[in-house]
Amino acid sequence: MKKEIYKNIIKNSKIAYLIINFKKKYNSKDINVEVIEQNKEFEKIFKILSENNILNKDITKLIISNWINKNFKDNSFSDFIEEIKDKGQKRLKYTSDVNGKKVLIDIYYLDKYFILIFNMDYDLDNNEKNLRVYNWAKDLNGVYLDLNEDYVDILNKGDIIGKKDEDIWSESEFKKFKECEEEVLATRNVKTFFQSIKNENNQKVYLESTIWPLKDKDNNIIGIRGSSIEVNDRLAFEKTLEQNEENFREITKYCDSVFIIRDENRATYVSPSFKKVFEVEPNELYKNINKLDNYFKQVEYSDNNISYNMKFDESNEGTGKIKLDSGNEKWIWYKFLPIRDYKGNITKRVGILTDVTKDKILEEEKNKFRLDFLANVSHELRTPVNLISSTIQLIKLNLKNLPQEDENKMFKYIDLMETNSLRLIRLINNLIDSTKIDAGFMGFTPINADIIRFVEDVCDSVIQYANFNKMNLIFDTDKEEEVVLFDPDIIERILLNLLSNAVKFNKIDGTIYVNLYTEGDEIIITIKDEGIGIPKEKLSCIFDRFEQVQSKNKIEKQGSGIGLYLVKTLVTIHEGKIKVESDLGKGSKFTVTIPKKVLENGEEYVFDKKENMYRRVNIEFSDV
Known part of the structure; x- marks a missing residue:
């Protein structure tokens, strides 16, 4: 009868159950563990103990087998099993090797099977003596068929088998049990509820009880099965x-x-x-x-x-x-x-x-004030710098009237003034463009044009700077012509910035490789140098504003840290993307990818080399 009662414990009970069997292997002292059934509450507990989200019967079997091998030698486990069979019940304490969490295990022997009831032990010293689990079974008339010793002890009513609740409890105590049992028999479902009873010392005990229908082999309901645990601490x-x-x-x-x-x-x-x-x-x-x-x-x-x-x-x-x-x-x-x-x-x-709306508005106002301040300062700086630059050009024109020796000396100082004024113009332009981008006012005016010729013209315009710094610049492409939609001002700014960096940080007698090729619906431009390279920790932030790569030998050539930020933003405006690859001490490679598009019914624009491009090159390469 016990066997049939306990086998009817169903998987979604609120108490953690595990039904197992132990068998000796043929001609061996080893014990084979057979996991017959485990419910969801058991899986919850062992997921806490093992910190593993997967717990099937095979894993449970492995855990139990490992525990047996760790704690028992020779025939000691067989003695342990015989002790449980003799007494009918035994309590164990299990501590997880993973996180040190503890669980109490009550093991009951049921003819051929063992049922294990698990409870997390959050305060082992206090709970070990007090934690009790009560199990019972009744027939359809409410007559007790079976119950464990803990249940007998708490009732202290003598022999309970054959009696009903009304023979044991007061009406206020058994009324809740009876209502829940009637519901379970009517719905054929599990029911969990809380109820208080008085123990052998006439003290009130709070129970969390789970009951479910007992069924015979033909699936007919033959009674009620129940288990309770004390939840005084929980309440x-x-x-x-x-x-x-x-x-x-x-x-x-x-x-x-x-x-x-x-x-x-x-x-x-x-x-x-x-x-x-x-x-x-x-x-x-x-x-x-x-x-x-x-x-x-x-x-x-x-x-x-x-x-x-x-x-x-x-x-x-x-x-x-x-x-x-x-x-x-x-x-x-x-x-x-x-x-x-x-x-x-x-x-x-x-x-x-x-x-935090007010804080956000205040933050936006601060950002706007900062952008306005930078814009005003940039414009205020640009005006006098432009005047200085124009004055330098006039002075250079009038220097031709001086003797040759004086002219050469003056040109030396004038060139120094012009170089530094161009560096200021470059910085101011970057600040103004950065402000435009942040404010959303950066223009984008694409045209249909031959991008291969355009990139080649930009490379030709900077060759003198590469040669002056004892470097080579090689441009290569897989096509002679490719008419696509692009903004020449944006592409020029991107290329000049990347090329100036390549010249600035390349090694003497090194080579700068500029390649342009098409791949599917994309135009890909790569600029590779053989210079100092970029440290790995800087690669992820190299396009951030004001980010710089420090170099002991290139202090005098460090910029403001705005250039690559502008490059990435301009590439994004062009619906493209940019990436960088680098080996420290071997060089860097920047890859710019833009869409391969053509404006329908748009005329092809033909470029001519103009002084404006050379002036922009002089400005961009002013610190090289």
Whole structure:
């Protein structure tokens, strides 16, 4: 009878069960472990112990086999099994090798099988003596057929077999049991509930009970099976938690931030400030917490908007823009943390949401002020620098009237002045362009033109700088002509910046390779040097604003750190992408990819070499 009773314990019971059998291998002292059944609660406990998200019967078998091999030698395990068979029950303490967490295991022998009942041991010293598990079985008339010794001890009513609840309990105690048993028989489902009884010392004991129908081999219900565990500590924990929640609610009444306590599906508490921040009552959140997600999800994508992607069992923090039912938009900082019960299971989450719209507006105003300041300063600097540059040109024209020796001496100083004025113009241009990009005012005017000829012309215009620095520059392409849609000003800025860096950081007698080729619907331009290279830790941030690669031998040639930031931004404006590869001490390779497009019905533009390109080259290479 015991065997049939216990075999009817079903997998979704709220108490952690494992049914196993031990068999000696033929002509061997080894024990073979057979896992017959394990329920979901058992899997939850051992996932905590093993920190492994997968737990099937094979893994359970492996865990038990390893435990046996570690703790028993020779025939000691056989003696251990015989002891359980004789006494009918034994309690063990198991400590995880992974994280040191502990579990209590009650082992019962059931004719041919062993049933193991597991409970997490959070305070082993206190709980070991007090934790009890009560098991029983009744027929359809409520007559007890079987129960374990712990159940007999707590009742202290003598022989219970053959009696009913009304023979043992007071009406107030057995009424709840009877109602739940009737529900289980009617629905044929499992039922878990809480109930208090008085023990042998007339003290109130709180039980968490799980009951389910017993069935015969023809699937007919023949009775009720049940198990209970004492949950006095748990109720005390929950009572304390409830008191803490009440205190929490009282405090949050007076906060401007929104506080939310929620379970997996709905809010259980929302502080009064929700109405002020979200401009509606929180009634919908008490029905469906996903309404909170929707405030974040219905905002159109923005680079500054952090996606509100929350997992119930993880901490979650960020800042995102919400769109209210009224159509208003606000910036919200949020943080959610899990709340664990006395077993360590996550049951709720507490969150705080703060309206940071004013802070965001203030930050944007500060950024705008900074950009306006940089723009004004840049323009104020450009005017006198342009005047200085023009004056230098006039002076150079009039130097021809001086004697040759004086003319050469003056040209030396004038060239120095001109070089440094060009460096200032380059810096100012970069600052102005950077400001334009941040403000969204950078122009993009693509035309149909031969990009191969254009890139070759740019390379030709910088060869003199490469040769002057004792370097070679080689341009190569897989086609003679390729008419595509591109913005010549943007492509020129990109190429000149990358080429000036290649010359600046290349080695003496090194070669700079410029290659252009097509691949599918893309135009690919590579610029490779044989110079000092870029450290690996700098590769991920080389395109950040004001980022520089330090070099002991190139201090005098370091720029402002704006150039490559501008390059990447200009490539992005051109709907392209850029990447860098580098070996320290061997050189760097920049690869620019832009779409291969043609403007339909657009005329092809033919370039002529102009003085403007050479002036822009002089400006870009002013610090080389």
